[in-house]
Amino acid sequence: MTDRAPLVAMTGISKSYGGVRAIRDAEFTVRAGEVHALLGENGAGKSTLMKVLAGEVGGYRGEIRIDGEPVRFGGPADAQRAGISMISQELDLVPALSVAENIFLGREPRTRLGTLDRRRMLTAARELLARTGVDLEPKRPVEHLRTGEQQLVTIAKALSLDARVLIMDEPTSALPPAEAEQLFRVIAELRASGAGIVYISHRMAEIGRLADRATVLRNGRVVAEFDAREMTAEQASEAMVGRRVDQLYGTGHGRADGLALLEVEHLAVRPRRPVPGRREPAGISLRVAEGEIVGLAGLLGSGRTELLETLYGVGTPGRWTGRVRLHGKEIHPKGPREALRHGIAFVPEDRRTSGLALEHSVLANTVLSVVGRIARFGVVPAARERRAAMSTAERLGITLSGLAAPAGSLSGGNQQKVVLGRNLLTEPALLLLDDPTRGVDVGAKAEIYRLLAEIAAQGVGVLLASSELAELTGVCDRVVVLREGRSVRELHTAEAGEAELLAASMGEAATLSGETG
Structure with a gap:
């Protein structure tokens, strides 16, 4: 592999935003037929470096060569013509357009008369979606898709470009x-065809399985390069954060025998107006004890997100059957305010669109849910706001320039901590989490897991939906598996591992000593 001339060579790349140096003299190469992993904490400069390569960021110092020839892209279209395509972590889809229209946006197939060839576009879209392994109707509006399905559409869109170099930024972050x-x-097909792939991910198991090389960025600098097949998670983590990361998942909780906090019995929702793509609860039963962390597993479309939204009162309006009890009292939240009054808090899957007002300050985002509590005679004292926000930032280890900074200026991990901190300020009895570490680096993950252990020890119940099997087995006491809107199995993580969880999610037979339902 090392004697192969690089498809892409980036040398001495530096990029600043105002007085902040995002990239410092970075060197990076991509060879034909290899997967080159790019690692680093949120804010380390990974996305910026790749946006330079993809033509999305200009005004940089240094040189990019493709096939040995120097290039300078004026925009993403120039990079695409040169064979470089990027699947961004922030999904660049137009919600009101269909799946097919998004895939071919700006490159729509035309008839001989120059009109849109819709039939050819739909056929090509179906072929690309089949290649990614997703069964989606190309005519469906993207706004009706779940986050994971939208992720697969962006992958299909990138494949349609027949790129020689494909940059994948957290491509599995929303995928079961x-x-x-x-x-x-x-x-595997792409690398066999000679394409070069840049793979950005915080999932160490994926890196070891897929990648040939791994380059680590820290504070905008390249600090290490590894043979990815020999690299250990400990080596990568230490290089990324500049220190040793001890015991990612903690030591477990074991509070399943505590007093019942949440009891869900045969919950089903019949919506007044069904929403395409949603999998409403169709018969879910589970229990969360005080101080227990219970996981929700399942494939894309299993109904994990919809269950959490229903419990928080933001699901599709409709008729409930079954029962939901909190502290033994039957509840039926009609919206977030009512859920919060019951002591239920919710951290949604997509922090950028559902969890934060990105243009508003960290302070405003942090205290949003408790303004009524800290107000006096209808007026919120600025000093009380600042104390609440600052204590939250200190407790969660949020790195920021100041409370007045826009939430959108923070790294992904710090944005997630702001959402989590705001919910914890409500002092919930039950915390609902939907993929809380999606796109979050290993250091921030460790801090979030530590915080979950801390609040569980204080008696808070946690219901955690995740697409990461290692997270479910490492953090949770028990895991309830959902399939097609139903709870189909319950596993104790002390007795069942990732393979058993995956088998249960897919409906495959598995003999489990920890099975209870």
């Missing part, structure tokens, strides 16, 4: 294991 496996098969 089965869909991720299909993506891995696509990556």
Whole structure:
């Protein structure tokens, strides 16, 4: 591999925003037929470096060569013509357009008369979606898709460009294991065809499985390069954060025998107006004890997100059957305010669109849910706001220039901590979490897991939906598996591992000593 001339060579790349140096003299190469992993904490400069390569960021110092020839892109279209395509972590889809229209946006196939060839576009879209292993109707509006399905559409869109170099920024962050496996098969096909792939991910198991080389960025600098097949998670983590990361998941909790906090019995929702793509609860039963962390597993479309939204009162309006009890009292939240009054808090899957007002300050985002509590006679004292926000930032280890900074200026991990901190300020009895570490680096993950252990020890119940099997087995006491809107199995993580969880999610037979339902 090392004697192969690089498709892309980036040398001495530096980029500043105002007085902040995002990239410092970075060197990076991509060879034909290899997967080159790019690692680093949120804010380390990974996305900026790749946006330079993809033509999305200009005004940099240094040189980019493709096939040995120097290039300077004026925009993403120039990079695409040169064979470089990027799947961004922030999904660049137009919600009101269909799946097919998004895939071919700006490159729509035309008839001989110059009109849109819709039939050819739909046929090509179906072929690309099949290649990514997703069964989606190309005519469906993207706004009706779940986050994981939108992720697969962006991958299909990138594949339509026949890129020689494909940059994947956290491509599996919203994908359950089965869909991720299909993506891995696509990556194998691409590398066999001679394409070079840049793979950005915080999931160490994926890096070891897929990548040939791994480059680590810290504070905008390249600090290490590894043979990815020999690199250990400990080596990568230490290089990324500049220190040793001890015991990512903690030591477990074991509070399943505590007093019942949440009891869900045969919950089903019949919506007044069904929403395409949603999998409403269709018969879910589970229990969360005080101080217990219970996981929700399942494939894309299993109904994990919809269950959490229903419990928080933001699901699709409709008729409930079954029962939901909190502290033994039957509840039916009609909206977030009512859920908060019951002591239920919710950290949604997509922090950028559902969890934060990105243009507003960290302070405003942090105290949003408790303004009524800290107000006096209808007026919120500025000093009380600042104390609440600052204590939250200190407790969660949020790195920021100041409370007045826009939430959108923070790294992904710090944005997630702001959302989590705001919910913890409500002092919930039950915390609902939907993929809380999606796109979060290993250092921030460790801090979030430590915080979950801390609040569980204080008696808070946690219901955690995750697409990461290692997270579910490492953090949770028990895991409830959902399939097609129903709870189909319950596993104790002390007795069952990732393979058993995946088998249960896919409906495959498995003999589990920890099975209870």
